[in-house]
Amino acid sequence: MASWKRDFASGLIVLGPILVTLYVIYWLYGLVAGITPGLILDEAALRPLISGDGPQAQQTREQIAQFLRVVVALTVFIILTFSVGYLMRTTVGGLVERLVDNVANRVPVIRVVYNASKMAAETAFGEQDSLQTPVKLETWDGLRMTAFKTGKVTEDGREVLFLPTSPNITTGFVIEVESDRITELDEDVEDALTRVLSAGFGDSNRNRGMDAGVSIDVVDEATADGGEKDTGRGKADADDD
Structure with missing residues (x-):
């Protein structure tokens, strides 16, 4: 049982941060899509730039509108990330970080994913002299x-x-x-x-x-029985001598 628990925890540490990141991006994209003006989201707003009522023109407008949605969502995500990072440098940010740490570390599964994500982020993007040898x-x-x-x-x-x-x-x-x-x-x-x-x-x-494993010598049952018989005959010959 300890083996499957260890395997599950290892997989969770690897997949957890990735899934959380993808979910945050998906959630942020839906949020931006809900509040962004129709000029960016509606393909009909691009009609003055790409005229025509044919299927090709409509498909082109839809593809451009979809691309603009992704660009806007990524832009908002980057701005939000920089804003939160700047906030963390202040006193209020320190209080918020401690509060999040306390809440996350009280939940068993969330604690593993949260600490793994934070460790990976601090190791990958932290300053070079933060943690050395x-x-x-x-x-x-x-x-x-x-x-x-x-x-x-x-x-x-x-x-x-x-x-x-x-x-x-x-x-x-x-x-x-x-x-x-x-x-x-x-x-x-x-x-x-x-x-x-x-x-x-x-x-x-x-x-x-x-x-690396542990080497195991497998002895065939027939060979083992033959060896025991040979050993028995050897002992009998020794007694006759």
Whole structure:
């Protein structure tokens, strides 16, 4: 049962953000189509530009009107995205973001999709120095935790790290650590984030080890029986000797 749950979660992480994005675009397109003036939506409004009542002229006007609808919907989507991004830089945006995080992380399925989408967006479009080399931090003897370099150094030479929580990587701790307590990892930021987000189940090294499999020696039943008989005869000969 654990296997199909893991497979379902992996598929949901991949397809969830894509389906949500497509649905948002579809919803936004319907919204724009409902409020945009008829000059753009109605093919009859293009009659002064493309005259004629034949099927060819009517089809051409409809195709142009459809194209204009898509252009307007994409333009509104881009403007809305930039507006929300600018709002997130303000104090009000920070409050809204925390509110959305709290609500999304209370719903089991939405929490996985939301965190995966946010992780992918921050990794793909975030600043280069936001999360740098993933490292292992030795907190206690024999215990290590995954953290990320921020590229910042304190006045006394300590490394500034971000230590995310799991599976909600949008929260965590900013810590200042001496360099000798940090072990750099030979892996990408995406791999380390995936491991933290999946609570350890998404470790790429572990998955590659599982793909390699375990060799199993299959012994034919007849061969096994023959071997047992040969062994029995060998023991009998040894007793006769």
